[in-house]
Amino acid sequence: MHYLFYFLRKRYIYFLFLVLETLSLILFFNYNDYQNSALTYVSNGITGSVLNVSSDVSEYFSLKRVNRILAEDNAKLHSNRSEAFYKADTDSFYHKDTLYKLEYRYISAKVINNSTNKRNNFIMLNKGHNQGIENHMGVIMGNRIVGQVVSISNHFCWVMSLLNKDSKISGKFKKNNQLVNIEWSGGNYQIGEVKEIPKHVVIHIGDTIITSGNSDIFPEGLLIGTIDHFTIAQEENFNYATIRFSTDFNSLSFVEVLIDLMRQEKENLKKSFKSSER
Amino acid sequence: MTIIFLKNTGRFIFLILFQVLILNNIQLNGYISPYFYIYFILLLPFETPRWLLLLSAFLLGISLDVFTNTIGLNASACVLMAFVRPFVISSISTGTEFMIGHSPSLKNQGLKWFAYYSVILVLVHHFSLFYLEIFRFKEFFQTLIRVLLSSLFTLLLVFIAEYLFYPTKE
Numbered sequence: 001m002h003y004l005f006y007f008l009r010k011r012y013i014y015f016l017f018l019v020l021e022t023l024s025l026i027l028f029f030n031y032n033d034y035q036n037s038a039l040t041y042v043s044n045g046i047t048g049s050v051l052n053v054s055s056d057v058s059e060y061f062s063l064k065r066v067n068r069i070l071a072e073d074n075a076k077l078h079s080n081r082s083e084a085f086y087k088a089d090t091d092s093f094y095h096k097d098t099l100y101k102l103e104y105r106y107i108s109a110k111v112i113n114n115s116t117n118k119r120n121n122f123i124m125l126n127k128g129h130n131q132g133i134e135n136h137m138g139v140i141m142g143n144r145i146v147g148q149v150v151s152i153s154n155h156f157c158w159v160m161s162l163l164n165k166d167s168k169i170s171g172k173f174k175k176n177n178q179l180v181n182i183e184w185s186g187g188n189y190q191i192g193e194v195k196e197i198p199k200h201v202v203i204h205i206g207d208t209i210i211t212s213g214n215s216d217i218f219p220e221g222l223l224i225g226t227i228d229h230f231t232i233a234q235e236e237n238f239n240y241a242t243i244r245f246s247t248d249f250n251s252l253s254f255v256e257v258l259i260d261l262m263r264q265e266k267e268n269l270k271k272s273f274k275s276s277e278r
Numbered sequence: 279m280t281i282i283f284l285k286n287t288g289r290f291i292f293l294i295l296f297q298v299l300i301l302n303n304i305q306l307n308g309y310i311s312p313y314f315y316i317y318f319i320l321l322l323p324f325e326t327p328r329w330l331l332l333l334s335a336f337l338l339g340i341s342l343d344v345f346t347n348t349i350g351l352n353a354s355a356c357v358l359m360a361f362v363r364p365f366v367i368s369s370i371s372t373g374t375e376f377m378i379g380h381s382p383s384l385k386n387q388g389l390k391w392f393a394y395y396s397v398i399l400v401l402v403h404h405f406s407l408f409y410l411e412i413f414r415f416k417e418f419f420q421t422l423i424r425v426l427l428s429s430l431f432t433l434l435l436v437f438i439a440e441y442l443f444y445p446t447k448e
Contacts, residue, residue, distance in 0.1 A: 012329070020353075021354055024353035024357060025354050027353070028351050047344050047345045113302075117304065118346075119421075158347045165412070186421075
């Protein structure tokens with residue numbers, strides 16, 4: 001016993017090192033379990049307020065670009081207004097139509113922290129649980145995708161951007177609806193990878209890739225990017241291409257969080273399907 | 279003693295804010311992301327007890343982590359770096375006694391000593407940080423390039439800071 005204490009005292013520095021190192025590794029690898037823990041709530045509150053100040057300053061530098069995107073969106077919305085249509089029958093624009101039910105609601109949020117130079121990038125937004133944001137909601141900018149919410153506190157949330165090794169987006173070719181997977185392999189933040197393109201699909205440079213709507217996160221038809229370069233594989237079953245993202249991740253300032261009003265219904269359906277399978 | 283403590287605390291806060299507000303926003307072709315905040319660990323006084331070295335490194339890492347949403351990643355790299363530091367110092371000891379209350383610096387230890395010291399520690403930190411962040415061997419060489427380029431950039435900042443704040447007297 002005496003020797004044990006002697007040993008511990010002599011080597012305490014190694015034990016302290018091991019304890020701290022294990023602690024940080026456990027935190028790192030289990031971080032997903034901590035997503036809504038008290039730790040996140042407290043730390044997001046503190047860091048959020050610091051980052052808020054910094055983004056208030058940097059916001060001014062991107063005003064021009066934000067204006068352009070707003071103007072584009074405005075134009076698109078104007079062309080969807082009822083005045084823009086030729087009215088053959090006035091009743092066709094009746095708002096409380098049972099045929100049209102609101103599926104998505106958008107919450108505008110400001111980006112207060114963003115990175116593109118790491119292998120796994122995250123974005124912090126200034127909206128959180130109090131504004132109705134929940135985990136796994138999609139985040140878009142105009143009609144371009146940005147990422148999905150992975151962690152929330154009362155007033156802030158973290159978004160896993162497309163530029164992350166855990167981010168896999170289900171997309172499709174706009175021209176023929178062929179499904180593909182989009183990932184990011186690090187390096188240049190403008191270029192991603194398109195995987196599992198079936199052999200029979202003819203690829204052209206400049207082909208548009210949009211979201212497939214197969215996942216619960218993004219609706220169909222949001223812009224992901226255009227084909228930048230492709231290789232025809234000789235021995236494998238799938239071709240490979242690189243994609244140029246249409247979202248400029250390095251200059252995000254205002255984004256929208258997608259709230260799926262029918263999500264509960266979809267999840268319940270999934271659950272009932274799974275339980276009936278057993 | 280109190281002055282040394284206050285000086286280091288101030289440096290801690292300044293370096294974290296500098297890293298979060300300025301360096302994390304730097305975008306250089308996706309391969310270079312400097313981590314200058316570890317300058318704090320490089321500059322801790324020679325006679326800092328090893329337990330304090332480890333604890334302050336852990337605190338430094340975890341405070342940066344809460345800003346970048348990577349809890350534990352920077353902390354583990356910093357703890358490793360702080361653990362290695364005494365070994366590096368003893369391996370290149372010049373035989374002369376270090377003065378009480380002094381930090382390692384270009385001015386007192388000379389260019390050769392300081393370069394050896396900082397290159398090893400920065401590489402240890404960056405290697406563990408980048409490979410832990412990826413945690414797969416598929417992108418081994420790509421990550422190696424990132425480690426080397428980022429280390430180069432961090433070292434550049436360290437040397438600029440050394441020449442700025444502790445100018446050598448001719």
